[in-house]
Amino acid sequence: MFSYSRPLVHGHRGCRGLLPENTLPAFLHALKLGVDVLELDVVISADHEVVVSHEPWMSSAICLTPDGQPISPGTETQHNLYQLPYATIRRYDCGQRQHSDFPAQLNEPAYKPLLREVLTTVEIATRQLGRPAVGYSIELKSEPAHDGIFQPFPAQFVELVLAVLHEYQVLPRTTLLCFDPRILQLAQRLVPAVATCLLLEADQAWLPSVKKLGFVPTVLGPDFRTVNLEAVTAVRAAHPSLQLIPWTVNQPDDMQRLLGWGMDGITTDYPDQLLALLAR
Numbered sequence: 001m002f003s004y005s006r007p008l009v010h011g012h013r014g015c016r017g018l019l020p021e022n023t024l025p026a027f028l029h030a031l032k033l034g035v036d037v038l039e040l041d042v043v044i045s046a047d048h049e050v051v052v053s054h055e056p057w058m059s060s061a062i063c064l065t066p067d068g069q070p071i072s073p074g075t076e077t078q079h080n081l082y083q084l085p086y087a088t089i090r091r092y093d094c095g096q097r098q099h100s101d102f103p104a105q106l107n108e109p110a111y112k113p114l115l116r117e118v119l120t121t122v123e124i125a126t127r128q129l130g131r132p133a134v135g136y137s138i139e140l141k142s143e144p145a146h147d148g149i150f151q152p153f154p155a156q157f158v159e160l161v162l163a164v165l166h167e168y169q170v171l172p173r174t175t176l177l178c179f180d181p182r183i184l185q186l187a188q189r190l191v192p193a194v195a196t197c198l199l200l201e202a203d204q205a206w207l208p209s210v211k212k213l214g215f216v217p218t219v220l221g222p223d224f225r226t227v228n229l230e231a232v233t234a235v236r237a238a239h240p241s242l243q244l245i246p247w248t249v250n251q252p253d254d255m256q257r258l259l260g261w262g263m264d265g266i267t268t269d270y271p272d273q274l275l276a277l278l279a280r
């Protein structure tokens, strides 16, 4: 997608360590910091809008109801985004609650934006800042048990996302990420040139997972805690073109170690820290 002389900095959910995740303020701040790629998650609303959100429901950790009430843990799925029209989703606040894992995060009112709104806002800001075009790592939040309940069936999910990316003409700068191989298989069949990233949980072996996918994706996205020199060497030997971009690396010593093993990029909630490390 891009030709870079150093590993790419992927701002996770924008810059989750600094501003509320998957919101316009987080994406704009990450852009200003100088990230190469914005990582974001998408789900589908009842009226088939592509909504930027990590969960297909309102998380009790970060969301407030339209009348400003917290969401009780255990009742999140009652706020199922796939059963709510986007106009209703937009009335929930997802920026004012302090996330317990991110004490430095600056909170401000924010809502779950549409993917099209993120693309419009980011592309305009890119021109205003006079900075190079940013890449998009768009994770389709999908799992088989959620089909038809918290998400459309995979073919429709992929088509809805691709339609937005085609409309905004950002597909050449986009990688589609997913833990669910079905989504990547469908995307690759529909648009053979699309860049794909197979995400892996910690208990998934790298090479068997690629084999099961049925094609070599552009990127492999393992949990960073599973990265070691032996695994990197084996995957480089088997698939020299496969980029390695682990998630989600938030400590400078981990970043340093992974850079030493030749990662093609790193996904982090603190792109400011990774950029500072790379600038040394």
Ligand code: G3P
Pocket: 012, 039, 041, 054, 139, 177, 199, 221, 247, 248, 267
């Ligand atoms: O970039 C991949 C990473 O975002 C996957 O984990 O749970 O943060 O979406 P998650």
Ligand code: CA
Pocket: 039, 040, 041, 139
């Ligand atoms: Ca993600």
